Amino acid sequence: MSGNESRLSAISRISNHQRIAVEATQSLDDIWATDVFNLARMEQMLSKSAFKAVRTTVQTGAPLAPAVADVVAAAMKSWALSKGVKFFSHIFYPMTNITAEKHDGFILTNSDGNAITEFSGSLLIKGEPDGSSFPNGSLRMTNAARGYTAWDPTSPAFIMHTDNGSTLMIPSVFMSWTGEALDKKIPLLRSNAAMDSAARKVLTLMGETDIATLNSSCGAEQEYFLVDINFANARPDLLLAGRTLFGASPVRGQQFDDHYFGAIPERVQIFMQDFEDQLYRLGIPAKTHHNEVAPGQFEIAPYFESANIAADHQQLMMTLMKSTAKRHGFMCLLHEKPFAGINGSGKHVNWSVGNATQGNLLDPGSTPHDNLNFLLFCGAVIRGVHKYGTLLRAVIASASNDHRLGANEAPPAILSVYLGDQLENVFQDIKDGKIASSIQGGEMDLGLTQILKFERDPGDRNRTSPFAFTGNRFEFRAVGSSQSVSGPLVAMNTILADSLEWIAEKLEAELNKGTAKAAAVLSVLKGLMEEHGNVVFGGDGYSAEWHKMAVEERGLKNLPTTADALPYLRDEAIRELFSRTNVLSPVELESRFEVYAEQYVLSIEVEAKLVIEMAKTMIYPSASQYLGDLSTTQCGLKDLGIEMDGSIAKSVAAETNAMVAAVAELSTAIARHEFDSVEAHMSYCADQIRPLMDKVRTHADALETEVADSLWPLPKYREMLFLK
Template sequence: MSGNESRLTAISQITNREKMTVKTPEPLDKIWATDVFNLATMEQALNKSAFKAVKQTVQTGAPLAPAVADVVAAAMKSWALSKGVKFFSHIFYPMTNITAEKHDGFIVTNSEGNAITEFSGSLLIKGEPDGSSFPNGSLRMTNAARGYTAWDPTSPAFIMHTENGSTLMIPSVFMSWTGEALDKKIPLLRSNAAMDKAARKVLKLMGEEEIATLNSSCGAEQEYFLVDLNFANARPDLLLAGRTLFGASPAKGQQFDDHYFGAIPERVQVFMQDFEDQLYRLGIPAKTHHNEVAPGQFEIAPYFESANIAADHQQLMMTLMKCTAKKHGFMCLLHEKPFAGVNGSGKHVNWSVGNATQGNLLDPGSTPHDNLNFLLFCGAVIRGVHKYGPLLRAVIASASNDHRLGANEAPPAILSVYLGDQLEKVFQDIKDGKIATSSKGGEMDLGLSQILKFERDPGDRNRTSPFAFTGNRFEFRAVGSSQSVSGPLVAMNTILADSLDWIAGKLETELANAGSKTEAVLSVLKTLMEEHGNVVFGGDGYSAEWHRMAVEERGLKNLPTSADALPYLRDESIRELFSRTGVFSPVELESRFEVYAEQYILSIEVEAKLVIEMAKTMIYPAATQYLAELSMANNGMAELGIEMDNAIALSIANETNAMVAAVAELSSAIKQHDFDSVEAHMNYCAHDIRGLMVKVRTHVDALEAEVADDLWPLPKYREMLFIK
């Protein structure tokens, strides 16, 4: 079947498909966390002493005795077997933003040849995958293959059900034989410990006596596109690169603003219901779903959870989302910019810090000017973003997210902090050496008796800010939709720990000078704002004036591409930050740079090869076939004495020749391998290779607008975005 026939067949199959049967959803209380070996389940399955030990580990990070692990393993096995499970897996999260798993059977044989099930504490605690087969930044050579997975008791085990069976999944860390972190989880746990240690110093200086373990929390808003599988399978670029490398903008895109929060298409609603039922069984608190701004784009957001659990759940959510979409005849696209000309997808990471005794330390309350703990923690965030902005940009760097950052739906690549009118005034007053009563939002009164009045928030929101305060948390809006939230959480926890350490030192000195606690806090914050207040910005982050002012007047970094941002992972200040806080050793940090740089280069090279292949084998044949048909038609009309205007044929011929020349130029460019450094190679990909890819695309998209519709081989934007 030719490309154009495949496309037209796909349209017919989609528009004539049978409607899926809608299942009646089961009550939430019947399905919630039924496939999770959580504390509630363990309380029923373990003896009292074992449960107490596990609970303490989960809530405080206290070490767990090997004997308790044996008890947990036995109970976990019995629970899993009762649900039809035959295999278990230590699931872990390598440095590639994906999930990895190796399945092992519970089965062993005895001397009589009988099969029995076995799962000891030692099997629960440790697994052994190949440590050199995952991108590791030269931490493991090919001949040094040993790696370990180790059970993380603070993240509950769960069961994954598929049509091929059920597997017990055990969330785990992944390390080399020599002890270096090869994954996303170890650094996240370390960063939370560093933040907890630094936060306790500040809280003790503030007179807090009872201080529970502090945890960061995360709620990630996941955006995604759904495209019918019939269309996706006809597009090599979607299959292999996750985005469309060619595609002319349709007459209608998102300019009518009619998709955002609109009625969810019935077929999508069925998918969402199925997907969320699976999430509920796994204890993942899906809170909202809705249409996003672009046609074919949607969002799901879970409720807040502790950062470690939230990161595990985010990975699981992305896996389930893709699998469930396929079951419903969709491809789920998590690429940050799968379609040119319409909004891309992000994953806004809402982040806060708190504990059971002091509560949410980023909640200002009704009088933030009097809430000294809040002011210190909020000030610590301001300092961290200003001092380590390039780090925050580096942890969201990827070939795919580069397409989105700075576009109209995403914040710019300049890291700034938005506080809102109320808080910005409070911190400006502190900088000016005064403190005044903070303003309130006032009452919202529409003059309609049937509409209840309510208290308006004291500040508006700013969608152009990459790092915005949103009431009782900060929202890191620049994170990409396909990325693990672990990297951003590690960076935020670590810069907060560093700033809290700095604040503790300053605060201790001020308190020793016999001033009041309030005076000491205001003095520390005044110094902080004088040194780091330039990062606070409440205006339009998209404006050219802000880009000029941020760099020239405020000294902030503008790092538009990953090639600009990733080298900061090698910066001495970043290296020293992670080493001092114990989050990354220098060699572990260097490995991250090497892995992320390699992933960036490989992603662009794959796209370039696809551009060449698709242009040669799909676009060129379609264009030349149409030219041949036009020539035959013109000759036929000439025999009838009718002279035809050849402008269309001439335009197609010119665009085709220009495309062929651009493809040849790109083909030559990707053969270059002589680079002095990884940085030089990244820059070459970012500017030369991508520029040539755009050049080819310009001609292909022009041809799409002129070649006969029934000959065009690729599903078009108007079909993929609007036919559901």
């Protein structure tokens, strides 16, 4: 089947799509967390002493005795077997942004040759995958391959079902034989511990006596595209790179602003409800779903959970999203910019910190100027973003996210903090050495008697800010849709811990001088704002004026590409930050730079090779055939004495020749392999390879608008975005 026949066949199959049979949606009460071995289930199955020990570990991070692990393992096995489970797996999160699993059976054979089920505490606690076969940044070599997974009792085990079997999944950390973190979970747990320790110091100085364990929380809004699998299978770029490397903009895209929050297509709605039923069975609190801005784009957002569990759930959500979409005849695209010219996808990470006794410490209440704990914690965030903005930019750096940052749907690559009018005025007053009452939002009155009046928020939203305060949390809006939330959470927890330690030291010095508590807080925050207030910005983050002001007047960094941002993981200040907080050792931090740098280079090399292959084997043949058809037609008409305008043929020939020349340039460019450093290699990819890929695409996309539709081999944007 030729490329175009494949495309036409795909359109036919989509047009005649038969809805798959799905079970009727059950009530939330009937399915909620039915496949989760959570505290509620453990309370039913464990002795009181064992349950109390596990609950203490979950709530405070206290160590769990091996004997208790044996009891938990027995109960977990009994529960799993009662649900038809035959296998178990330590599920872990290597430095790949996806999950990893090693499945084992609940089976041993005895001396009689009979099979018995076994699952001990030792099997629960430890597994042993190969540590050298995952990205590790030279922490493990082939001749030193041992790695361990270890059960994380603070994240509940769960069951994953397939049509003919089920597996008990045990969330785990992943480390080398020498003890270095090879995953994303260990640094996240360490960062939360560092934040908890620093926060306790500040709260103790503020006179708090009953201080429960502090946790960061996360709610990540996940954006994604759905493309019919028939189209995706006809696009090598979607299959191998996750985005379209070619494609002319359709006549109609998102310019009518009619897709956002519009009626959800029925086929998509069925997928969403099936997907969310699976999430509910796993105890994942999916809260909202809707159409996003671009055609074919959607969003799902969960309710807030503790950061560790939220990160595990986010990884699981991405896995389930892809598998469920495939079952419904879709490919789920999590790439940050799968289609040029329309909005890409992000993952807005809503983040706050708090505990059971002091509550949400990023909730200002109705009088934020009087809420001293809030002012200190909010000030700590401001300082952290200013001092370590390069770190925040580095943890969201990827080849795919570079396409999105700074575009109309995403914040710029300059890290700034948006507070809203109310809080910006409060902190400006503090900087000026005064404090007045906070402005209020006022009542919203539309003058319509049938519409109830309500209190509006004291500040507007700013969609151009990468790090925005949104009422009782900060929203890190620059995170990419395909990325794990663990990296951003680690960075945010760690910079908060560092700033709280700084605040504790300054506050203690003020209090030791006999300064009253409120005056001491304002004195510390005044100094903080004088040094770090330049990062606060409430205007248009897209404007050229801001970019100029941010860099030239405020001293902020503009790091537009991963090649610019990622080397800051080697910055001495960031190395000291992670060492001081015991979140990442220097060798662990270096390993992450090596892994992410390699992933960046490999991603661009794969895309470049795909551009060359598709241009040569798909686009060039269709353009050549069209030129041949035009030539034959023109010659035939000329024999009849009819002159034909040859401008189209000349245009197609010119674009074809230009594309072939650009392909040759790109082929020569990717043949280079010798570089002085990995930084130089990344810069070469950003500055040389990417522009040449765009050059090939420019001519190929021009050909798409010229070559006869019946000859074009690739599914077009208008088909992929609008045919569901």
